[in-house]
Amino acid sequence: MTLEATHGRRLKRITVEDIDSLARGAAILGTGGGGDPYVGALLAKQAIEEFGPVELVSVDELPDDAFIVPIAAIGAPTVSVEKLDTVEKLHLTIEKLAASVNRTATHTACLEIGGSNSMLPIVAAAQLGIPLIDGDLIGRAFPEIQMGMAPLYGIQATPMALADEKGNTLVIEAIDSFWAERFARQASIEMGCNAFNSTYAMTGAQARESFVAGSMSFAIAIGDAVANAQHNNLNPCGVLAETLGGRVVHLGKVSDLQRQTTGGFAKGQAMIEGMGPDTGSVLSLHFQNEHLLATRDGTVVTTTPDLIIVVDAESAEPVTTENLRYGQRVCVLTAPSDPRWHTIEGLDLAGPGYFGYGVPSHRWDGTPEEHPEPIGRYRA
Amino acid sequence: MTLEATHGRRLKRITVEDIDSLARGAAILGTGGGGDPYVGALLAKQAIEEFGPVELVSVDELPDDAFIVPIAAIGAPTVSVEKLDTVEKLHLTIEKLAASVNRTATHTACLEIGGSNSMLPIVAAAQLGIPLIDGDLIGRAFPEIQMGMAPLYGIQATPMALADEKGNTLVIEAIDSFWAERFARQASIEMGCNAFNSTYAMTGAQARESFVAGSMSFAIAIGDAVANAQHNNLNPCGVLAETLGGRVVHLGKVSDLQRQTTGGFAKGQAMIEGMGPDTGSVLSLHFQNEHLLATRDGTVVTTTPDLIIVVDAESAEPVTTENLRYGQRVCVLTAPSDPRWHTIEGLDLAGPGYFGYGVPSHRWDGTPEEHPEPIGRYRA
Structure with a gap:
């Protein structure tokens, strides 16, 4: 959806x-x-x-x-x-x-x-x-x-x-x-x-x-879909990925968490040690209030402006950055943002470069951002 | 005056x-x-x-x-x-x-x-x-x-x-x-x-x-008096003390200066090594934008809210905290503030305790503050 x-x-x-x-x-x-x-x-x-x-x-x-x-x-x-x-x-x-x-x-x-x-x-x-x-x-x-x-x-x-x-x-x-x-x-x-x-x-x-x-309305639809999947044992994380038009990228356990309240923000990094299909692999999440960069075993998975979402591995209930805890079992998903964030102006405002992560923008599906266009095409 | x-x-x-x-x-x-x-x-x-x-x-x-x-x-x-x-x-x-x-x-x-x-x-x-x-x-x-x-x-x-x-x-x-x-x-x-x-x-x-x-008007009168004393070789610092109803407390040379721009203020401390009549004595000035405490050889001379004034030793031209320089020859004066600053409420707002200097308030003449009264007596 x-x-x-x-x-x-x-x-x-x-x-x-x-x-x-x-x-x-x-x-x-x-x-x-x-x-x-x-x-x-x-x-x-x-x-x-x-x-x-x-x-x-x-x-x-x-x-x-x-x-x-x-x-x-x-x-x-x-x-x-x-x-x-x-x-x-x-x-x-x-x-x-x-x-x-x-x-x-x-x-x-x-x-x-x-x-x-x-x-x-x-x-x-x-x-x-x-x-x-x-x-x-x-x-x-x-x-x-x-x-x-x-x-x-x-x-x-x-x-x-x-x-x-x-x-x-x-x-x-x-x-x-x-x-x-x-x-x-x-x-x-x-x-x-x-x-x-x-x-x-x-x-x-x-x-x-x-x-x-x-x-x-979209948020309510997402919330409903997750609740429905929970109540009917329908793999809530999978349903969520489908509802978002995104994908599950990692299943694991929070094995390291650095989080500081600094400059008026909650900033930090979490390491998520893979479980199940992702055993042996470690996903690293970088956040400033929001999750902005995910890398796995040193390779960029997805970056802002696309969505990096952490949910409870069982229920797909959202886990906000301030609620991340050591030992939590989580599922990490990615999903597309509004396409206007992928314009030249959008990436300038909120791409990984703005946050100083030193990596090029990668879309939710893992592909590098290519040839962004100016916002003009979205004007009425 | x-x-x-x-x-x-x-x-x-x-x-x-x-x-x-x-x-x-x-x-x-x-x-x-x-x-x-x-x-x-x-x-x-x-x-x-x-x-x-x-x-x-x-x-x-x-x-x-x-x-x-x-x-x-x-x-x-x-x-x-x-x-x-x-x-x-x-x-x-x-x-x-x-x-x-x-x-x-x-x-x-x-x-x-x-x-x-x-x-x-x-x-x-x-x-x-x-x-x-x-x-x-x-x-x-x-x-x-x-x-x-x-x-x-x-x-x-x-x-x-x-x-x-x-x-x-x-x-x-x-x-x-x-x-x-x-x-x-x-x-x-x-x-x-x-x-x-x-x-x-x-x-x-x-x-x-x-x-x-x-x-x-008072400031203009002070400025005029200093200019007149300069032009007529009349001991500008002495004339200034008289105009302010205060006193000269120290004549000396800036021998040490610590000044930081921190928290939005110019904060610091200056040491003034005595010259002439004050030879052998060192005056220490503490400031936060304004001069707030003067001690000499470890003894409190005067504190905020009374006035601690630094002027050029020859001309009595004012030296602001940001213009203090190592080696400057200066004269330090004290003078009374508006009497309402010596009320209980005035001292709470701007006495040495507020600034954390850990010394009791001392008036311009060096006497400790005694029995401050509430502001009520100054009300119309």
Whole structure:
């Protein structure tokens, strides 16, 4: 199943019953980042119980002059599992950002699809009583704010609003997305490595171009498929690979784990000693909030921007980077990212070169990236 | 001469002819901080030449509903002497701060009297065509933003606007002045350790209570007195001590200097080997942007919040912390700060304990601080 294939079964609203599948699927698409899905799911269920189901709107249905203010958490997921989100005032960043440009948000959206980051927009939509867009701005999770689809279309991550649970707020008007990231990162560190941010505010017309459309529905479909496979003993990892249009690359046990919370991120490396068909082989995972590079026995398997996904070997439940543990039995999968990440501009923003890994980009199927084209071909 | 004694001769406007004396006097009151007076003076003269003289208004003349938005540079002065201020858009922080509370600034003011920081408000006043207040919010310079007179009266350093020369701006709404300082310091580091900030916006009624009134006029009087002593061979350092109501504590040569630009500040220590009457004695100066502690041969001479001032031994021209050099011949003076800094709340904010020097507060005359009272006695 591909992203496009899910368009036919788009949901019209998100209820408490959808949350577990959405959180699971979004954490899988989050490639290790985007925060803990369990914590996020609790918050989303509570918000829906308090305020009612959230209307889910396709980008195709958006009026041209809709004003969309997305929201996400920013910080190190290693921190956010201990310093839990306090979401009473989650709507603040949306309101502050809209006020800074003398607008009111008509819709909110997911900045990045990821465990907790797919849930917070539901909380905000419920609190504000506005619809949520079925889509996000990456199609996966990435560690830095400028790594969005919007900059590929000339929309920068500024203005940006940040808030913490204590009530501190910042409105950043930066000269570009990179500067917005710098200020936001430092502020998020002061905020305890766990804060909320709204940015990439845009019109309905802009959203139709720059969103990864349908990714919330797709996440629910992924979550449903995994749950179905679990309940029917259908090899959840295999089903997941099929649903993602990707492949299983490694089955093994976490045999070494280095993880630091540094510079506002959870950075590190995990070694996964092969089991079963992969006995004798060691897969090495490099992450910065998200899994960005996988090598096996010294050879590149796949790199960012394609998806590197770690799930429990039995259940295919997602394992986020902050939840990786020594001795865990995991399955590592790869899957394609939105094709626009494979343009010249996309690879500049979020390819392995940006992170300094010193390897060329490799696609989910292991082939080296060849002849990327400019984003222009994807413009409306 | 004391601050009060200058009230009779307050200026009504600042012209190019006043700038050198004001810059000199303000840098002396700045106790080593507040930036280089020479660089600031060039900018102020240029602004007055372009936009005309700046009206200087006493706090007594302010309408109750005036809306005052002060301005200053924030950062490490060690950086600002190399990365020079670009002031075309200096007015931005004033405008952004006022806009964030749906007001327009009727006046601007000096956040802290100090070399460059007494000059930037002149530039902003000239650019915006609004009057400048004869006064500042400290009566000296201090390194951190919460160290203002306003917090003693319940006015916090929030909202705050920050801007850099590239065009990045931030509006911070923090829960108190300490949090405002944390966010502003990190942002100023990202901005290259040299940025502009506006905060402590207040009404005319609040300004009458919380400003150190007349400090711009006082700085000009100090600058004039030193210039007059230089031109008439009248022992500039002695004249300066008399003008400040303070004393000369040490004459010597900089024999050791440790200075780091760290955490967004210029921090360090200087040893001054005695000459002339002070031969055989060594004075040790501790600074964080400003001189905060002086000990001689192991004994405390004076501490913050009173003024510790370093000037050229011959001319009594101020030597800012970033301009201290090995081998310089300097005269060290001490002088009283605004008496409100000697309240319980003032000492909590800016006494030697806050900086971790581990010594009790000593006044300019060398006596230990005794029985400080609460700020309540200074309330209108």
